[in-house]
Amino acid sequence: MMATRIQRLQQRLPKLYVDAFLVTNQTNIYYLTGFNLLQGDGFLLITGDQAIIVTDARYQLALEEFDSDEVVATISQDYYRDLERICQAMKIDVLGYETTISYQLYDLLDEIMTADLVPFDRLVEKMRMIKDSTEVAKLQRAADLHTAGFRYLLDQVRPGVSERHLANLLDYWMKEHGASAASFPTIVASGVNAAKPHATASEKLVEDGDILTLDFGYFVDGYTADMTRTIAVGSIDPELRDAYEIVNTARQAVIDQVRVGVRGDQLDAAGRQLIEEAGYGDEFNHGMGHGIGLSVHELPASYGPGASQVKLVNNEVITVEPGIYIPEIGGVRIEDDVVVTHGGLRVLTTAPTELIIVGD
Known part of the structure; x- marks a missing residue:
């Protein structure tokens, strides 16, 4: 027993x-x-x-x-x-x-x-940092609902709709489909607002040519996922298209390094290096991720360049969320939730990560 x-x-x-x-x-x-x-x-x-x-x-x-x-x-x-x-x-x-x-x-x-x-x-x-199989199953259920919520919201995005309206639609949909509450205020950041990593949903209307960042977390049966996707509304600035590819490549590079025993600074470097080599080092101004579970920020509270003391352990669940934020133009962040085990890793958030263009 x-x-x-x-x-x-x-x-x-x-x-x-x-x-x-x-x-x-x-x-x-x-x-x-x-x-x-x-x-x-x-x-x-x-x-x-x-x-x-x-x-x-x-x-x-x-x-x-x-x-x-x-x-x-x-x-x-x-x-x-x-x-x-x-x-x-x-x-x-x-x-x-x-x-x-x-x-x-x-x-x-x-x-x-x-x-x-x-x-x-x-x-x-x-x-709490080390999850048992029941907890991982709950986190997977939460992540699946986030993926479904994202797909629902894609159909609601069009020029002329406000950020706040999109956040409210998502909130209602998530709660109608099994979520109990948001684990942090939903971020719907369009156009120049997307250059602010912690922008919340405002009255701003989504415009043609905007990049749109959606970052949300909801509790399902006590456990919260945390997912970010960035989409394009019509044709976006070519620099943002490039930034998107860099961020997405960095996200995958970090995920490829996730394993038991790897240090937080090593994980961070796998993605940050790519962003720095592309000339956007100063435009990535936060950690690479954090732990999730019963709270949206669990241990490790954050891992980044200085996180040599953070070592991944079996059955830990972390986020991977690189970003590039270009003032006056917009920003890109893509975030997945990942379980690390002795048998390898599992990505809980399965929503597509290639650039989706809506409203064309």
Whole structure:
């Protein structure tokens, strides 16, 4: 029988020299227990042999329906004074906590806890980095929906339609077909707006001759894909056509290097070098990609030229997203989601990557 996520964390407590670990991050609580506790509505306490959710009466019914052999729940009117009581009763002398907690919460814990408090940086996030087969299947489902959403949106793009309208159409379509929410504000950037890597959808109308970048991520069953495609609306500037080919070649060059053990800076160099050799080094001003899963930015948070400490591990899922952004003209970014395994790699996002021209 494989150890559960909670058991894996419990097994580590003695090596970390703590008696228990306090989890307050909503996504980490969901990852460990499968229970969706909104941020700030309580916590999960992991001890050597128990997992305790402490929350308030609003969650009473949901917890009664929550079927778990591992997790016990207690309803509280003062989460952290109850945490102190539990720690006293269970003789917890050293309590680990996440470095991502607010200063306000740290201040409160520091004041009321008699246990020693020890910070840990991204302990659960490092577990989340390595996906099991169920998680990969969910990410594949999410990616498939993104591919379908992109195909749907292609039929809606024409001169005269606004960026915001396209973003709204996509949002509605994705949610009607199984997505629960966007994992970041959808980017629909046309013409000169496409030169801004983080442009959001504006009132600008799409014009004939525009390049159009679509970058979106949606949660499906808790997991999010993250996909970018750039298309042409009619005939585009020849420089943008060239930039498109360079970016697409760079994307493939990076994907070809994806394997267990490769370093983040080596991966980045495989694509960045091609962009630099083409004379666009200054026009590629962000990292090559990042991890995805229950959040749109998971570990590795980013990999780029300085990411020598990032080493790909088995069953990690990352994005590959080179771009070229030419001020006053437009930009190109193409992004795929990739699973790295000992048996090779798998690209989850299967939407076409050759330049698609609409509205001709």
